Amino acid sequence: xxxxxxxxxxxxxxxxxxxxxxxxxxxxxxxxxxxxxxxxxxxxxxxxxxxxxxxxxxxxxxxxxxxxxxxxxxxxxxxxxxxxxxxxxxxxxxxxxxxxxxxxxxxxxxxxxxxxxxxxxxxxxxxxxxxxxxxxxxxxxxxxxxxxxxxxxxxxxxxxxxxxxxxxxxxxxxxxxxxxxxxxxxxxxxxxxxxxxxxxxxxxxxxxxxxxxxxxxxxxxxxxxxxxxxxxxxxxxxxxxxxxxxxxxxxxxxxxxxxxxxxxxxxxxxxxxxxxxxxxxxxxxxxxxxxxxxxxxxxxxxxxxxxxxxxxxxxxxxxxxxxxxxxxxxxxxxxxxxxxxxxxxxxxxxxxxxxxxxxxxxxxxxxxxxxxxxxxxxxxxxxxxxxxxxxxxxxxxxxxxxxxxxxxxxxxxxxxxxxxx
Numbered sequence: 001x002x003x004x005x006x007x008x009x010x011x012x013x014x015x016x017x018x019x020x021x022x023x024x025x026x027x028x029x030x031x032x033x034x035x036x037x038x039x040x041x042x043x044x045x046x047x048x049x050x051x052x053x054x055x056x057x058x059x060x061x062x063x064x065x066x067x068x069x070x071x072x073x074x075x076x077x078x079x080x081x082x083x084x085x086x087x088x089x090x091x092x093x094x095x096x097x098x099x100x101x102x103x104x105x106x107x108x109x110x111x112x113x114x115x116x117x118x119x120x121x122x123x124x125x126x127x128x129x130x131x132x133x134x135x136x137x138x139x140x141x142x143x144x145x146x147x148x149x150x151x152x153x154x155x156x157x158x159x160x161x162x163x164x165x166x167x168x169x170x171x172x173x174x175x176x177x178x179x180x181x182x183x184x185x186x187x188x189x190x191x192x193x194x195x196x197x198x199x200x201x202x203x204x205x206x207x208x209x210x211x212x213x214x215x216x217x218x219x220x221x222x223x224x225x226x227x228x229x230x231x232x233x234x235x236x237x238x239x240x241x242x243x244x245x246x247x248x249x250x251x252x253x254x255x256x257x258x259x260x261x262x263x264x265x266x267x268x269x270x271x272x273x274x275x276x277x278x279x280x281x282x283x284x285x286x287x288x289x290x291x292x293x294x295x296x297x298x299x300x301x302x303x304x305x306x307x308x309x310x311x312x313x314x315x316x317x318x319x320x321x322x323x324x325x326x327x328x329x330x331x332x333x334x335x336x337x338x339x340x341x342x343x344x345x346x347x348x349x350x351x352x353x354x355x356x357x358x359x360x361x362x363x364x365x366x367x368x369x370x371x372x373x374x375x376x377x378x379x380x381x382x383x384x385x386x387x388x389x390x391x392x393x394x395x396x397x398x399x400x401x402x403x404x405x406x407x408x409x410x411x412x413x414x415x416x417x418x419x420x421x
Contacts, residue, residue, distance in 0.1 A: 061161045062091040062274070065355035065395075075168060079213050082246035082283030083269075089161050090227065090274040094152060098299060099229055101149035102139065102182055109184060111135040121192040121287075127259040130289035134189035139182040142299075144323035153180060156227065156301060158331035160395040164351035165278055166303050169223045173306030173348040173402075176320075176335050177222060179313055185296040191237060191287035194257045194266075198282045203251045208310050211246040211282040220246075220280040221308050227299040228271040237288035238296050239277060240266045245284035252284055259288070306346055309339035331397040342402045344420055350398040 061070070078084045090098075112119040112135045121136065122129035142153040156162065157176060166174045185191075200206050210221045232238050242252070242265050255261030268288065269277055279285060281302070290296045304310060314320045315338045325336060334347035342348055403409075412421050 061086065061089050062094065065352060066161055066164050067355045071164065071168060071354075074165060075216075075218055078169065078278070078280075079218055081241075081243045082211065083241055083243075083277060083279030083285075084165075085269050085271060086162070086165060086276045086278060088272075088274050089159075089276040092274065094155065095229060095273045097152035098227070099297070101142070101145065101152060102229075102297065104149060105139065105142075105145065108141070109137040109139045109182075111137050112190070120190065122190045123193065123258055126193070127263075128191040128193055128286065128288055130190040131188040132190075134186055136189055136192070136287075137184040139184070140179055142180055142182065144321055147327055150327070153299065154328055154332050156180075156225070156299070157335040158329065158349050158397050160352050160397060162225065162276060162278075163349050163397060166223065166225070167349070167351055169218060169220050169278065169280075170303055170305045171217075171219060173337075173342040173346050174303050174335065175306055175337055175339065176301065176314060177304040177309060178302035178311040181300045183296075183298050183300060185238065185287075185290035187290060187293060189290050191240075191289050193259070194240075194242065194252060194284050194286040196281045197245055197248060197252065197284040199248065199251050201251055206282075209280075209282040211280045219305065220282060221304060222281040222310050223303050224277075224279050224281055225301040225303065226277040226279070227301070228273055228275045228277070229297040229299060230273060230295055231292075232269075232271045232296060233292065234268070234270050236268075236292040236296070237290045238268065239298075240268050240286055240288050241279060242284040243267055246280045246282040248284070257286075259286075303335075304339070306337075306342045306348070307339055314338055329397075330399045334399050340420075343404055345401055345403050347399045347401050350400055352395045352397065 074084045074086070112121065114120070114133055114135070120129075124132055143150055143157075145153075196209060198206055198210055208221060212219045226239060242256070245252070253262065256263075256265065259266070266288070271277065302311070309315045314336065319325075319338055320336050325333060328336065330347070331349045334349050337346060340346060409419075413419065415421075
């Protein structure tokens, strides 16, 4: 098992803590988010100086973009573990805008309460179930909110930093597959039993959730993007993952699925506001009960390759609701396209050029697979922060369209009587 700060077990999460009433969500300003980040960095620096082995090298990526070294390292770590943590992918201002919008719609949260047992995500009495009373809360519809509140969520569809990682994992033309979701946990609220993985419960192929590596490319049929909006410190619970399970050949035992056995294999990444966890849905994952005093809050998006579809809302007639699309940029609309091959006039988001502040592509190829190149948790390396004028978050993403020849498309209309085959 890999060492360093990344190696955690869930034993600390199962300690008995008093049940407290859930407080209303706290309004999070830019200044408060920045203070949370500063506190997180000081705590991590003092208590655990070793780098976490699944993190992409630091520096504020939201400000300076992505370097070739970081992408090579991310590819190695994702292939190794089935997930990667992109540190400081979002600016404090973006995090505050997301939290502010959620606060204004807090009354719309839906709770998985004990009187609705069919909605619970854990088995009563198991370690992941929390106190059995406090619910997880779910919030949807963000892309269709009024423009001021929808904008920070729509920005995540075609984000200059994150789009490069999504293109690496899903290929050119990646698309939004599921309706985005905000998840909230208060102290002692339930988590989620382990799920996902490339196999069904009886060990057969799960064609919807697959991971492949054909060097130099990695590919996953469904990738989740979990945006951290409040601190998730060590031992607090929340997202857990079984490293390397995206390549497993046998189904996970029931004891592990419910947190009853083999918990040394459950890993909880430590993240700060603005960090993003990208994981394959082929990687077995879940959530532990939340033990911290503050609210856990994440925004969860799921993306797929252009030819793949798991969710249905964006694939039906008319695609995503008009309220989700009205006011979107061309790049955001491209990510909202339904599933079809990119040869068929598909608009594809083009990530911005690499930040070359760390050196050449040749140097990246040589150093990219080295775990030693991974930076410390949340501590910027000072390279390129704010350099080059406008921040990476302000960069405009280009869209290209791949087309078949005019003659072939005209012949298709003759044969089929439709615009597309």
